[in-house]
Amino acid sequence: xxxxxxGNITYSxxxxxxxxIFDDRKIEFEKAFDNVSNxxxxxxxxxxxxxxxxxxxxxxxxxxPINKSISKLEGKKILEGSYVMPIATFVAHAEAKDDAKTAxxxxxxxxDVTISLNELNNSYLLFAVDGKPxxxxxxxxxxxxxxxNKDNPIKxxxxxxxx
Numbered sequence: 017x018x019x020x021x022x023g024n025i026t027y028s029x030x031x032x033x034x035x036x037i038f039d040d041r042k043i044e045f046e047k048a049f050d051n052v053s054n055x056x057x058x059x060x061x062x063x064x065x066x067x068x069x070x071x072x073x074x075x076x077x078x079x080x081p082i083n084k085s086i087s088k089l090e091g092k093k094i095l096e097g098s099y100v101m102p103i104a105t106f107v108a109h110a111e112a113k114d115d116a117k118t119a120x121x122x123x124x125x126x127x128d129v130t131i132s133l134n135e136l137n138n139s140y141l142l143f144a145v146d147g148k149p150x151x152x153x154x155x156x157x158x159x160x161x162x163x164x165n166k167d168n169p170i171k172x173x174x175x176x177x178x179x
Contacts, residue, residue: 033143100140
């Protein structure tokens with residue numbers, strides 16, 4: 017149930033999607049694609065670029081998010097929902113080297129998929145459906161943030177290789 021990020025990177029990372037259920041960065045699957053039709057305006061794009069720059073420059077000072085306290089009702093809701101996790105933070109921590117341009121998603125079925133590094137950074141990993149890990153066709157599914165593959169995600173991902 018783990019997904020390593022390896023290849024043309026500074027730091028190899030092992031993702032464990034089973035622990036993301038209580039991570040504050042997760043997004044409800046139903047809400048993840050709500051903004052597909054709403055394009056960001058220039059101010060939002062500039063602000064996001066600024067945040068990415070600050071993360072890159074001050075990465076050594078970034079601390080992982082701390083879970084806020086949750087009520088029993090919120091905990092029950094969390095354990096019944098379907099969630100995605102943006103992958104960009106993990107790729108940033110792995111520090112892809114300057115000549116890295118693509119990512120190969122190694123899948124259990126043997127039909128590996130190669131996408132651009134930009135596409136990978138603009139993707140979500142589905143890790144829980146109805147509060148349960150994806151055991152049969154997981155451990156994660158990859159969805160593009162624009163929703164273009166919402167009906168046909170990349171499944172059975174067992175490794176991500178940055179090329």
